[in-house]
Amino acid sequence: MAQVRVTIELLTNILNESGCSKLKAEIFRLSKFDKDEATLPLWKLLFELLYYCKYGTIDEVTVRAYSELTTEELVVYVKQELQNLGFLSKEFCHLPNDTSSGSRELLLAFAWLLCKQNLIDKFMDNCSSPVEDSSLLHELDDKKASKEARSLIPAACRTPVQKVQQLQLLNGKLRSSLRRLYALQREKAKLQHRVHECTQGTSLTPDMPHLSSLEAHLLRHPELMNKIMILLEKDNVRLKHMQEWGEQEQVFWKWMESVLELKVKETPRHKDAPMLYYNIAPEPVPRMDEARRKLEEAILRYETIIVQIEELWETRRSEVSEEELDGLLDLLNMEISLQKSSLALGSSDFFMIRDPTFVLNKKDKKKPNLPKAMDSLQAASGQGEGLSVPVEISSEIAALESQLRLLETEVSRKTQHYTADLEKFSVKVPGSLLVQPSSCV
Known part of the structure; x- marks a missing residue:
């Protein structure tokens, strides 16, 4: 049990270092036993992880969105996003929208999201070296940026003419900013090329024969190295925790199996509860439930037959060797080829019927005199004997x-x-009427 707590604490540390709100391991233990006090923190955790899956980061926008959403809006959003990702659980969809209960279902949803989306791998991919981050080259003045941003916000205009003028002004500023951005990009490329030329032969990495712009900037401003060292230490700690998670991951999933077994043991299954779909209209939901019920009945009906076929296949496969199977396959291919060739020849002979040819033969002097009709018949058949x-x-x-x-x-x-084909085509064309020729009627 102590090992499970250590593993869960390691997981909470990884989540906290990746931007999620601070969470205690005790929340996971309480949610296993479906305690209500663990519900709200897990809703918040799911919201942050879903935001991370969609945008790749957890920033101040996530915090502001969580604070501005109502409780019901937050719950419905989390349910809808999990359903879009493929998490279809009736118990989870029927959780109350006031976050009053259902911590165990939230824990199971968190485990599914953690496994399905490979969150640990995504956290590890974001642990890039801060030396490669070019944001250190241009630290903006927050006050100046905020002042410019406020100046671009249109004031409350009273007339449509003023609104159009404001939009024209914003359009002009946008075009000017794009032209300035293009010019700055060209200037940046020229300066980078000049830095690469001046530092040719001096390199800190084996794959580059020169210094990068950031490396030259750090050599000029060595006080920034302290900031980079702090970021490197944080990334090293995160990577170390993720490496430890890879070694202790099985402990967590074994504990989650006990959570699922406890749910099956304590929670009765309600078959009559319909599934709530948040990503489709409510009209087709009854038809989908009916189709799903029929599918389940069909699977249960033919399940025994499928099992018998699988058992028969296993027994026959063990009795027949691979050489015999290859021989049977060759015989089948040969038989199919013969049937195809015979069909092709039959069809060609059928459509290449020739009329009988009549050859004129000279009369034999020794031949007895026969009637003219008999002579013509002999000439047609090519035989000399009249019998x-x-x-x-x-x-x-x-x-x-x-x-x-x-x-x-x-x-x-x-x-x-062809009549059947015409009927099919006439059904597809609206307002069409199929009239067969008089010879086909």
């Missing part, structure tokens, strides 16, 4: 009749197929 003529004619007629039946079947099939 085979009736057989050749019947086979040719049978072949033509079979081809005719195949053509009629193919025409009927394609007619149905």
